[in-house]
Amino acid sequence: MVLDGVFAADAISLPADGITTVSVPLAELSNKISRVRDDLGYSRFVDLTAVDRLRRQDRFELVYLFYSLDRHEWLRVKSWTDGEAPSITPSVPAANWYERELFDLFGIQFHGHPGLARIMLPDTWQGHPLRRTEPLGSEPVDFTVTRKVYGHD
């Protein structure tokens, strides 16, 4: 197994989709990601997203996905945070917008990001809609036809 030298055996798992998944403490994240890309060959950044686990102490599960162009397989790297994480954008330019998206929709601060600003929502927006504490669809949209309904007028 190619991962053995870098990750402890109990940090490696294999979910239903067959993509090898490694769990990494937040403090070692940047270091491990550079080893995954440089030493193990999973050089292509594919995806970064988060899952709000709500009941966990560090509620946000960061899910990074990398791809090896030689072996043609994906590798998932997971870490947990309560709202702050190191940015990998300085070494992985492709992660730029993905980190901005998580900042915008989950409210996760990425330290070291060159331009952490909202990307989907207006800069004046309050809250982070993909947090599971945010209600679904409670914001009335301000159209002329809905003004009477919501009493804006």
Next chain:
Amino acid sequence: MATTETDRRELLTVNMGPQHPSTHGVLRLELTLDGEVVVHCRPVIGYLHTGIEKTFEAKTYVQGVVLTDRMDYLNPLGNNLAYALSIEKLMDCPIPPRAVVLRVILAELTRLASHLMFVGSMAIDLGATSPFLYCWREREKIMDFFEGISGQRMMTSFIRPGGVAQNVEPAMLDRISEFIEVMPGYIDAYEELLTGNPIFRERTEGIGLLPTDDALALGVTGPALRGSGVALDIRKSNPYCGYETYQFEVPTGRVGDCFDRYLVRVAEMRESVKICRQALDRMPDGPVHTEDRKVMPPPKEELAKSMEAVIHHFKLWTEGIRPPVGEAYVGVESPRGELGFYVVSDGSGRPIRVHERAPSFANLQALPKIIEGGLVADVVACIASMDPIMGEVDR
């Protein structure tokens, strides 16, 4: 508009979009110009953000299929397929062979329709109106097939977890077969209009260069990456739906300019035709739904005879599919690149997270790279050659 004076240069900042016809939706580019040259480009997105990923959390798994159509609206069946594959990975349910072959045909027809749209809109962005009309004519035929198969031209929601929505009649397959026979001739016609056209070549050759290293570093996938010379196609490298059993090539470009990205897509249309041909020839008979009662309801005649069938029917229509606790991502090759749905289940009837790895989102990050240093007149060619769909960028 704002002007700033630095050194002896007078820089001008202009907004291109969000309501500009060439931005293919609502993309805004903040361009800093030094005369005719773009010195800085900042894409601003989010104008089409509708919170689709949040909406998934309130829908059952099957209702979610409808949302996937609306992300990349030029590749609705490809999005259905990627979503269905992720859920099937979670449920570990086998798909009957006829459904698999139908999925391949539908996915390739969608790729054809999407690339037709690309060729037409790139031509019209660069001032050639007639190819757009010809491409639209053929695309309309594919839309007719989709309407005949599913009742909908664009938002088909036809590929669902467990198979496809219903069987496709042999008469429809014959019509598709006839279309596939004549399609290569049409592609020749577009090439005659564009590939050898000196004005088109002048405006695309050497424009918007994307070196291989930059393409990989910025997460670019699909025809944009293959145009830069990397033969990465998920259908070849990580086959799904039995793509390993089809004969097709992965076309690549040489220098990575707008013209190469155009050529790659035209060549891909020919490959899609080949795949469709092979799929139609091998079309097996049989059911188009999985037998797994946890995914698909039992057939009507069983309901009168079996109590278990009634229970399954009731559970499916009240709670929906309930995948086991876990997560799944299946990468597929969309017309724009690597597309995948990361689905996280907590064992209930609704997902706790559905995230789309949208190819256009990553590809757009490379836009400043190919625009900066070029002329403002070439910005349109650069955007068109990346073929972004704002529906999946903003979600």
